[in-house]
Amino acid sequence: MANPKQALIVVDVQNDFCPGGALAVAHGDEVVEPLNQVIDEFLERGAPVYKSRDWHPPKTKHFAIHGGTWPVHCVQNTKGAEFHPALRDDPRIKVISKGLGDTDCYSAFDETDLASQLHDQAIEEVIVGGLATDYCVKNTVLDALRHGFKVKALRNAMRAVDVQPGDGERAIEEMRAAGADIVSAEDSARAAQSMD
């Protein structure tokens, strides 16, 4: 299909995943500028924009101190859980909160109604960027494909945790192998403009 109906999903661009945060991703804040450009472009043409946020209770098995993997991060209603202050804010942007219980919920589709919201709007393709490449971006992309959406992953608008060196690159290969298009944010904006 030449012009699939698109939605943008901006994954977890929150203070705790940016430099200085509790689970800082190196250069995580560098995703803000390319994502703002794509957000503006979507809003201008009236296309849906979603921001997901990691939104954990103070006590969850997701955290190492309670048997999980990670330092305490993105606790509901804390500064660390807020979106990066420079990330575009607009009343038309819908927020998807995830990780509300004891399961990891790396994907924006996990225990949320995002898939039904997208299906209700007859969305065919999702554009995905954000943090972190090797966890929430990867799992969001793989789930979107499982739900039957086409996916464009914005390579220059994502950064990896890289618990093991190379995790980010491997995540990109996994997304590609599963059927995602790996593109740059500029390519995506140009493609969208030529559709008008």
Ligand code: VGL
């Ligand atoms: C994430 C680790 C733990 C992410 C969330 O947003 O990628 N990573 N919780």
Ligand code: ZN
């Ligand atoms: Zn988390």
